[in-house]
Amino acid sequence: LLPGNFNIQTVLVAPLDWGLGHATRCIPLINALVTNGYTVILAAEGAQAHLLQQEFPQLTLLPLAGYRVRYANTRWGLALSLLQQLPRLRNTIRDEHAWLNEVISTHQIDLVLSDNRYGLYSQKVSCIFITHQLTIKAPFGWLQQLLQRINYRFINRFTACWVPDMEGEANIAGILSHPKQVPKIPVLYLGLLSRFAPGEVEKKYDYCVLLSGPEPQRSLLENKFIRELPSVAGNCLLVRGKPGSTEQLHIGPHVTVVNHLPGPELEAAIRQSAYVISRSGYSTVMELLALRKKAILIPTPGQTEQEYLAQRLQSAGICICFTQANFNATQHLPFAHTHHYQFPPLTLFHPTMLPHLLQKSLPQ
Structure with missing residues (x-):
């Protein structure tokens, strides 16, 4: 001992x-x-x-x-x-x-x-x-x-x-x-x-979409992005949140799709992205805050704690949030460019x- x-x-x-x-x-x-x-x-x-x-x-x-x-x-x-x-x-x-x-x-x-x-x-x-x-x-x-x-x-x-x-x-x-x-x-x-700590790198993607959470909601949001990302201006990365899957998706010339990224690779991808779109699950929120990342949050429908958290963070200026039913990638992603993001001091x-x-x- x-x-x-x-x-x-x-x-x-x-x-x-x-x-x-x-x-x-x-x-x-x-x-x-x-x-x-x-x-x-x-x-x-x-x-x-x-x-x-x-x-x-x-x-x-x-x-x-x-x-x-x-x-x-x-x-x-x-x-x-x-x-x-x-x-x-x-x-x-x-x-x-x-x-x-x-x-x-x-x-x-x-x-x-x-x-x-x-x-x-x-x-x-x-x-x-x-x-x-x-x-x-x-x-x-x-x-x-x-x-x-x-x-x-x-x-x-x-x-x-x-x-x-x-x-x-x-x-x-x-x-x-x-x-x-x-x-x-x-x-x-x-x-x-958080697995991650803040630090700047050169940007590779305009938007990084992180899918996560329980089914069927993960797939419902994924299908929305598969339909809408090809018409979004800019380079996009879609991380499906499916470790162990070998399925390959191709949805457009400026959209990169991966099933899962281990910690270090995910950290690099988030750093290389100007904006991150994700669920407002608490673990995701902690990691995005640790990286001081500009985020667009879409709470899992019916998951009251995620709705509460997204609204709380939006009212503090930390992120912007949309409901899954109302969200449209081409229409709403540009909102992030005009939002004045404010990041609080953190203890990690x-x-x-x-x-x-x-x-x-x-x-x-």
């Missing part, structure tokens, strides 16, 4: 399978753990597992079934769909809890970092819950209250809660990360989690912060 390592040698990191954002934002934390001398084991399935294996080929990855949340096209549809899926999700949470207790013994796990996976708590070792959503935004007040109660009931089973945002007034996620009442366990603010998570965070989080 290294000095100051809190009797911890092996750390399990497991992100939720809702889009790729939970996996990408764990990357800075995994790097920090490795830098600080810990052995890291990952747990995921599907696209998240593929992404993590690409970023960390040297680390052990255990298969762990995801929540596989089915997505709906409308607000009512999503509320109804989530309520229908609650019994199945409860079973998944129970199963992953049993899985964890087994894995703690077989792999000598000393600490668990769970990004929004509610069942990964244990009496055997310290378990830290990572979320930016202490308030779960829902389309209806009664549903929000119900989800809030369920959320805290689970979070309070963990040792501590880490929130990827800045503490105090100058935060990014607003009510999502700074509710009136926080959980009973220690809550610590990490600063923003750094590996040197890890020992202090662990000290504050773990029982002495």
Whole structure:
């Protein structure tokens, strides 16, 4: 054991399978753990597992079934769909809890970092819950209250809660990360989690479109861009957000299409683009802010937290946003050229912060 390592040698990191954002934002934390001398084991399935294996080929990855949340096209549809899926999700949470207790013994796990996976708590070792959503935004007040109660009931089973945002007034996620009442366990603010840091390079693309998030909405937005990008003035890059796919798309002479870009290549592509068009998922927002990138955000329809976040950032002058239904690439992309973008001062998570965070989080 290294000095100051809190009797911890092996750390399990497991992100939720809702889009790729939970996996990408764990990357800075995994790097920090490795830098600080810990052995890291990952747990995921599907696209998240593929992404993590690409970023960390040297680390052990255990298969762990995801929540596989089915997505709906409308607000009512999503509320109804989530309520229908609650019994199945409860079973998944129970199963992953049993899985964890087994894995703690077989792999000598000393600490668990769970990004929004509610069942990964244990009496055997310290378990830290990572979320930016202490308030779960829902389309209806009664549903929000119900989800809030369920959320805290689970979070309070963990040792501590880490929130990827800045503490105090100058935060990014607003009510999502700074509710009136926080959980009973220690809550610590990490600063923003980003794989990237600011820096200027020569521009190659006028627009970079980043697709992400759950189906069918990813494909619906993709189809819109496939129709509209060929008539946009300027060079465009379309990143489909499909790691593991080998499909090849050709949609026009000035449009480059790629299925997925690993971290360093994605960072280069974003730097080389004048403007980025993406969902307003929180992980994407953190990375665009870290790069001080001019963004046009299109919230996933029905995903209330994304709508809230996009509107909050637009009113602060940080970005412009459009609804998916109203957005038209040829008509609306020129708006970005006249918008006066304003970027706030940021605190980014750094590996040197890890020992202090662990000290504050773990029982002495």
